[in-house]
Amino acid sequence: MEIEKRKVNPREVALKVIEKVEKGSYSNLELNAQFKKDLSEQDKNLATELVYGVIKNRIRIDYIISKVSSISVGKLDNIVLNILRIGVYQILFLDKIPSYAVVNESVKLAKKYRKFSAGFVNAVLRNVIRKINEIEYPDEKKEPERFLSIYYSFPKWMIARWMELYGYEFTKELIQALNEKPRLCIRVNTLKVSVDELKTILEKEGYEVNKGYFIDEALYLVKAHNFTDSESFMKGYFQPQDEGSLLVVRALGVNKKDRVLDAAAAPGGKTTYIAQLMENEGQIIAWDIHPHRLDLIDKLCEKMGVSIVKTEQKDAAIIDEKYTAYFDKVLVDAPCSGLGVIKRKPDIKWSKKAEDILLLRNEQLKLLKTCSNYVKPGGVIVYSTCTLEPGENEDVVYSFLMENKDFQLDDLKPLLPEKLHPYIKNKGILQTFPHIHGIDGFFIARIKRVK
Numbered sequence: 001m002e003i004e005k006r007k008v009n010p011r012e013v014a015l016k017v018i019e020k021v022e023k024g025s026y027s028n029l030e031l032n033a034q035f036k037k038d039l040s041e042q043d044k045n046l047a048t049e050l051v052y053g054v055i056k057n058r059i060r061i062d063y064i065i066s067k068v069s070s071i072s073v074g075k076l077d078n079i080v081l082n083i084l085r086i087g088v089y090q091i092l093f094l095d096k097i098p099s100y101a102v103v104n105e106s107v108k109l110a111k112k113y114r115k116f117s118a119g120f121v122n123a124v125l126r127n128v129i130r131k132i133n134e135i136e137y138p139d140e141k142k143e144p145e146r147f148l149s150i151y152y153s154f155p156k157w158m159i160a161r162w163m164e165l166y167g168y169e170f171t172k173e174l175i176q177a178l179n180e181k182p183r184l185c186i187r188v189n190t191l192k193v194s195v196d197e198l199k200t201i202l203e204k205e206g207y208e209v210n211k212g213y214f215i216d217e218a219l220y221l222v223k224a225h226n227f228t229d230s231e232s233f234m235k236g237y238f239q240p241q242d243e244g245s246l247l248v249v250r251a252l253g254v255n256k257k258d259r260v261l262d263a264a265a266a267p268g269g270k271t272t273y274i275a276q277l278m279e280n281e282g283q284i285i286a287w288d289i290h291p292h293r294l295d296l297i298d299k300l301c302e303k304m305g306v307s308i309v310k311t312e313q314k315d316a317a318i319i320d321e322k323y324t325a326y327f328d329k330v331l332v333d334a335p336c337s338g339l340g341v342i343k344r345k346p347d348i349k350w351s352k353k354a355e356d357i358l359l360l361r362n363e364q365l366k367l368l369k370t371c372s373n374y375v376k377p378g379g380v381i382v383y384s385t386c387t388l389e390p391g392e393n394e395d396v397v398y399s400f401l402m403e404n405k406d407f408q409l410d411d412l413k414p415l416l417p418e419k420l421h422p423y424i425k426n427k428g429i430l431q432t433f434p435h436i437h438g439i440d441g442f443f444i445a446r447i448k449r450v451k
């Protein structure tokens with residue numbers, strides 16, 4: 001029997017979502033689809049916790065199963081394996097759920113979906129409960145790479161790459177930060193409401209609200225799983241958006257009457273913040289290669305009260321002469337490996353491969369080169385990604401600058417908060433790291449057309 005489509009409990013929801021994510025779906029979209037069913041807020045929270053927890057900690061969980069199971073992990077039926085993973089995650093990380101409840105619920109799921117395995121699931125989970133504190137992990141000193149990969153559940157290639165670039169301690173702190181639960185950062189839509197007004201409204205709605213670290217319009221909502229149901233969200237008073245993403249837009253330094261191109265714009269988080277900083281005056285053209293994603297930008301603009309954005313379906317890697325030297329500011333927020341946002345999208349741990357980096361790099365360089373044609377002399381292009389991989393970041397920018405002598409890195413200091421100045425390199429480059437700056441890992445380069 002495959003997993004049924006009828007009213008389910010949170011563990012069953014988690015099982016369904018994990019199965020789909022393994023086949024290539026996105027966890028957030030699958031969870032939202034499941035949440036259309038009749039589930040309490042508490043059950044939604046548990047299902048979310050289980051999905052992200054299992055995806056995030058898969059290597060460590062499988063390692064634990066391998067230590068106590070009579071059948072090797074690779075030979076287990078996939079649904080049985082995922083029932084076990086959900087069980088082990090609860091034993092390992094969720095103190096509030098008693099062990100007997102974990103075993104009972106897991107056995108119930110096993111009986112429903114893989115009847116033959118109920119006794120096995122029961123035995124493995126009881127073994128895990130008994131032995132959880134005796135599990136031996138690889139020796140941190142003798143096998144540092146293997147230890148980090150297993151204990152913190154990151155693919156070996158990522159660990160090897162980061163250890164080569166940044167060393168052991170940095171890598172360990174980085175991956176610990178990437179495994180943390182993401183906090184909900186929102187951008188106040190000052191076209192509709194002031195920061196103080198929204199803070200008061202949200203507090204009245206029962207949220208605990210903290211100020212942003214770097215950006216005045218950023219607020220953090222504590223315990224805000226159901227924020228999408230709040231009146232202020234529906235009215236377009238705010239948008240979930242990490243401060244790293246807001247810094248990218250700040251780096252553009254837009255003015256009220258600018259002509260701006262956002263060349264890879266969907267779903268429009270940065271486009272609408274650009275419009276906000278321009279006080280909804282001037283002109284923004286927003287491109288995306290995928291027509292269905294343009295709808296997302298249009299809808300977001302409408303909701304946020306933004307009227308200066310014109311969306312166009314376009315492959316930004318193909319030159320359009322009509323726009324040569326037309327824009328004051330151009331943003332290339334390039335498609336990337338997303339390693340800086342693993343905290344929010346843990347599926348990236350498993351969906352990205354080392355060989356993707358080179359392909360992405362070529363695509364990114366092409367986008368930057370093509371879009372640089374659209375910048376007026378004296379104008380600015382910002383190249384950004386949400387990854388930590390220099391191959392997609394500095395390498396792209398320096399390759400571009402080597403071949404394009406009309407462009408130079410331009411000073412970020414006047415545009416970014418002072419706290420970040422020590423991290424700016426060569427005047428115009430900033431890489432943020434989750435463990436250093438407490439925000440997502442974004443890369444920003446501000447480049448000026450000097451001739």
Ligand SMILES: C[S@@+](CC[C@H](N)C(=O)[O-])C[C@H]1O[C@@H](n2cnc3c(N)ncnc32)[C@H](O)[C@@H]1O
Pocket residue numbers: 245263264265266267268269270271287288289290293314315316317333334335336
């Ligand atoms: C990192 S996302 C952009 C996120 C967006 N700037 C925001 O803040 O909401 C990259 C976007 O580039 C689009 N894209 C990929 N290749 C493209 C191309 N050749 N031309 C235009 N858009 C492209 C993708 O569809 C995706 O929506």
